[in-house]
Amino acid sequence: MIRKNIILCGLTCVLLITACKNNTSVENTAEVTEPKIEITPEQIDELGISNPDSLSAATKRALQWPKDLGNDWFIQFSNLKPLKGDLAYEEGVVRRDPSAVIKENGKFYVWYSKSIGPSQGFGGDIENEKVFPWDRCDIWYATSEDGETWKEEGIAVARGEKGAYDDRSVFTVEIMKYEDKYYLSYQTVKSPYNVRVKNQVGLAWSDSPNGPWTKSEEPILSPADNGVWKGEEQDRFAVEKKGDFDSHKVHDPCILPYKGKFYLYYKGEQMGEKITFGGRQIRHGVAIADNPLGPYVKSSYNPISNSGHEICVWSYNGGIASLITTDGPEKNTIQWSPDGINFEIKSVIPGVPAHAIGLNRTADTEKEPTEILRWGLTHIYNSGDYQSIMSFTSARKTTHKAKGVKSK
Numbered sequence: 001m002i003r004k005n006i007i008l009c010g011l012t013c014v015l016l017i018t019a020c021k022n023n024t025s026v027e028n029t030a031e032v033t034e035p036k037i038e039i040t041p042e043q044i045d046e047l048g049i050s051n052p053d054s055l056s057a058a059t060k061r062a063l064q065w066p067k068d069l070g071n072d073w074f075i076q077f078s079n080l081k082p083l084k085g086d087l088a089y090e091e092g093v094v095r096r097d098p099s100a101v102i103k104e105n106g107k108f109y110v111w112y113s114k115s116i117g118p119s120q121g122f123g124g125d126i127e128n129e130k131v132f133p134w135d136r137c138d139i140w141y142a143t144s145e146d147g148e149t150w151k152e153e154g155i156a157v158a159r160g161e162k163g164a165y166d167d168r169s170v171f172t173v174e175i176m177k178y179e180d181k182y183y184l185s186y187q188t189v190k191s192p193y194n195v196r197v198k199n200q201v202g203l204a205w206s207d208s209p210n211g212p213w214t215k216s217e218e219p220i221l222s223p224a225d226n227g228v229w230k231g232e233e234q235d236r237f238a239v240e241k242k243g244d245f246d247s248h249k250v251h252d253p254c255i256l257p258y259k260g261k262f263y264l265y266y267k268g269e270q271m272g273e274k275i276t277f278g279g280r281q282i283r284h285g286v287a288i289a290d291n292p293l294g295p296y297v298k299s300s301y302n303p304i305s306n307s308g309h310e311i312c313v314w315s316y317n318g319g320i321a322s323l324i325t326t327d328g329p330e331k332n333t334i335q336w337s338p339d340g341i342n343f344e345i346k347s348v349i350p351g352v353p354a355h356a357i358g359l360n361r362t363a364d365t366e367k368e369p370t371e372i373l374r375w376g377l378t379h380i381y382n383s384g385d386y387q388s389i390m391s392f393t394s395a396r397k398t399t400h401k402a403k404g405v406k407s408k
Helices: 002-021 026-031 041-047 057-062
Strands: 075-077 093-096 102-104 107-116 138-144 149-157 169-178 181-189 200-206 239-241 249-258 261-269 282-289 313-316 319-324 333-337 344-348 355-359 375-381 387-396
Touching (some): 149 181, 249 313
Parallel strands (some): 093 387, 169 249
Antiparallel strands (some): 107 138, 138 149, 169 181, 181 200, 249 261, 319 333, 355 375
């Protein structure tokens, strides 16, 4: 499939360049000699092709789509719903980035980032004030009997002592349960929190979802060390060399047990990150370990996405599925990989209203490809300073009918 797409893209470019050199219009590009593309009568009918001898670039791309193209992966998200109890919106408090939801001892559990007070940005006193809502966070957790009304239980993982790699903030947490042990992976920042600060990933583990939690003494994942800043000014866009896709920050970790190993999926931010036709240059990577505690080794195939933002991955049908949102040319897609590394688009969905989705890990993930997305948690921006955790729902969309048409 990849080879066909490359050939097709190259052919399209040759046609367009030839047309420009000959000062011909796009309408006449079909006159350029090109290999004959074999098209079946079924493809002509399905794609509504008017003339098989005159194929637009869009039609050529459509001919490369999988033959079994269906709507098993196509969903629509419903409106967000506020939570009740301690996780209801509270003025002056940030609660955001909920983890996946698990169920233990008859109760739902969720972990999240929590901080107090407004954000001042980088123009204020960065040593003593909050730069972002996720600055100066600790990781808290809450429980619920019904997934709607929640009780805040307290801090699970606190920031480290001054001088530690996690002394400024611990946030954007994810939970993994494996063989009766619990693992929290999360993002860390070391003070001072300036524009060029490099985020890392930490890990904590426990025999109980209620803790106590043991923290890793060192990060389990760090940015690539091959970018070069330009000058000494705190300017994240001034670089001499950009480096790998994750040369500035590693974000949003999520560890999944997979094929006897542990796959740590994460979001990468590059030094000198640009805005492109798809938005910010955000890409995902994966690091793999033989043990939940590591060491984690980054895949040589990284980056494994050219789009996305927060990590949202789950196991399905022997592979790994991923919801790609917010940034990049393939944003708002659900993708699937048979090996956890090589992902293909399975559906393009309407804009996702949810940020930093916390999946319902209690769902039957093999029932349907998107069953795990039927219900879960997310957060919304109540203002520029404060966020709160909400619930979301989704449903498969399999038909399109006009108003007044009765279902059979």
